[in-house]
Amino acid sequence: MGETNSHRAQGAGDADRRIGRRALLIGGTAAAAGTAALAWDEMSRMWWRMPGMEKPRKMGEVDFQGAGWVAASSANLRTADRPDDYGIDRVIIHVTQGSFDSAVKVFQDPRHGAATHYIVRKDGYVAQMIRELDVAFHAGNRDYNERSIGIEHEGFVDKPEDFTDAMYEASARVTARVCARYKIPVDRKHIIGHVEVPGTDHTDPGPGWDWDRYIPLVRQARTAKA
Numbered sequence: 685m686g687e688t689n690s691h692r693a694q695g696a697g698d699a700d701r702r703i704g705r706r707a708l709l710i711g712g713t714a715a716a717a718g719t720a721a722l723a724w725d726e727m728s729r730m731w732w733r734m735p736g737m738e739k740p741r742k743m744g745e746v747d748f749q750g751a752g753w754v755a756a757s758s759a760n761l762r763t764a765d766r767p768d769d770y771g772i773d774r775v776i777i778h779v780t781q782g783s784f785d786s787a788v789k790v791f792q793d794p795r796h797g798a799a800t801h802y803i804v805r806k807d808g809y810v811a812q813m814i815r816e817l818d819v820a821f822h823a824g825n826r827d828y829n830e831r832s833i834g835i836e837h838e839g840f841v842d843k844p845e846d847f848t849d850a851m852y853e854a855s856a857r858v859t860a861r862v863c864a865r866y867k868i869p870v871d872r873k874h875i876i877g878h879v880e881v882p883g884t885d886h887t888d889p890g891p892g893w894d895w896d897r898y899i900p901l902v903r904q905a906r907t908a909k910a
């Protein structure tokens with residue numbers, strides 16, 4: 685938890701520095717015409733980094749190449765500007781306790797109140813339902829929701845045979861891309877199960893999830909992409 689606070693504090697400091705620099709540039713416009721042109725150029729490139737600004741997003745755009753887009757209900761997420769407003773430093777692994785189709789259906793249901801960024805099917809197909817810049821309600825812990833990417837896996841915690849080779853490999857590729865994008869170390873401290881989130885009463889992905897297999901697969905995918 686101490687690490688949580690220092691991480692958040694550090695993020696806020698960076699944001700403040702950016703604002704400070706911009707303010708300085710805007711101030712400079714009054715002083716010199718040449719500086720004004722430079723400041724405007726800087727502003728136009730940086731506007732989307734300003735706190736509270738929504739990044740441009742296109743309908744159907746995905747963060748993981750190859751994923752199919754199916755939008756979750758907006759009630760199951762909070763629009764955000766990650767990683768600028770909240771740093772991303774965790775991947776949280778879930779198991780659906782049902783079929784892929786039933787998971788997609790409940791994430792589209794505004795009454796469900798929860799959804800993850802990705803769902804991985806047994807055959808290795810990946811659906812993205814929430815953009816990575818948005819906060820998905822999946823961890824049952826506000827801080828962990830804000831700092832993480834959630835990945836669901838089709839199957840049941842007490843049926844490890846549901847976790848197919850294709851699923852492990854596809855999921856490892858998604859996690860590897862997330863780790864590369866946000867510079868998250870590939871280890872068990874940063875890639876965790878839902879069960880490890882403080883305060884949760886969920887048990888997924890369960891003892892059947894093969895971490896000793898999954899983490900090396902993520903490392904492999906991470907190296908292959910680099």
Ligand SMILES: [Zn+2]
Nearest residue numbers: 778878886888
């Ligand atoms: Zn879960």
